[in-house]
Amino acid sequence: MRIGLLGTGPWARAAYAPALAGHTGVEFAGVWGRRPEAADELAKEYGVTAYADVDALLADVDAVAVALPPAVQGELAVRAARAGRHLLLDKPLALTVTEGRAVAKAVAAAGVASVVFFTARFQREPAAWIEEQAAVPGWFTARAQWLGAVFTTDSPFAASPWRREKGALWDVGPHALSVLLPVLGDARRVAAAARGPADTVHLVLEHAGGASSALTLSLTAPAAAAGAEVELRGEAGVSVLPGSSEGAVPALARAVDALTAAARSGRPHPCDAAFGLRVTEILSAAEDLLVPQPVRAAQ
Structure with missing residues (x-):
């Protein structure tokens, strides 16, 4: 499996890039970021291709790992799924139920594998x-x-x-x-x-x-x-x-294993996009309860 990385921030550098580069079962194919200079720097560090265009990266890979803010992740995950690419996503899947549902729907429609990286589930x-x-x-x-x-x-x-x-x-x-x-x-x-x-x-x-x-x-x-x-x-x-006893990098390596297994077998992983959507729904319901209630004028 050729896998590309979307994202160049601290989490991408600390966890995703080393996990992909050190994994013997996949090929770390390249990096795209919202800041081209950061993508160039990270790609050079690992000897992979820096992509200026996300669709160009999608055309060259079998899967993508997404290390981006959740509001950005959703749109790119939908685009990748529609391109037939398997998805290693980060939590939370999205910040709204609408965005999370769009990702889960795109994954189901495309028939691609998805895994959302909840750290404890892979340690x-x-x-x-x-x-x-x-x-x-x-x-x-x-x-x-x-x-x-x-x-x-x-x-x-x-x-x-x-x-x-x-x-x-x-x-x-x-x-x-x-x-x-x-x-x-x-x-x-x-x-x-x-x-x-x-x-x-x-x-x-x-x-x-x-x-x-x-x-x-x-x-x-x-x-x-x-x-x-x-x-x-x-x-x-x-x-x-x-x-x-281990940090995020070994856990991410197991998440990569889970993605490749799901892609090979066609069987959904328990931490797939549908589970990520359910977590988003619960968090959204909690957030609604936390919104301050408007003060009612005295009758």
Whole structure:
């Protein structure tokens, strides 16, 4: 599989480019970016072609990996799918249900494979834990805390416009949902949503399996308090999401493996565009609950 990279920002440089370049099962074919000079620089670093035109890249590859802001990802994912290219996408799939639905529809219509990269779903220990807990009956409730320090440290993602606008709900919310949904079942309803300090949000979900979950999401946690925790409680007792011994690059390599397997077999991956759309729908419902209600004039 020849695969091209769309994007040249910090995430593309730190994770996507090294994962593609180091993967022995695919050919890293080239780079396109919204800033041609950045595409030239990244392509030169890895000895691949820099494309000034995205359609020229699509014509030369079998698949694309997208490391772009979600508002940009949607349009390009639709274009790539219509060109018959398989898709390795990043979370969130989109920032609106309309955009997410367009991607999922284009993928289905074209019959191409898609994988959305939710990190924990492709890291060895967390992925194994999720699979194990999904087979355990009788979960009663879950607690998830996904606390980042993006805005309180010198993180390279702190200046990201979409993260500044949309906050933790849309950045780390997808990670938490990607762990909870396969274990507890789909979220039938966002029962409650409330704001905390800065971009922090608290959600309560009702799941199809009968359990409930409580989520706390933030990108403004103190550095000493940052981290991700998921705890399940039910008939089997208590189970806690294990940490991972590896970073994003090995996990992305497994996501590439998943994409090639889905393309070869024609069987959808659990983290495909349709799942990405469902996550977008849940986040959008939560966002609607967080919108301040208009003040009513006294009667």
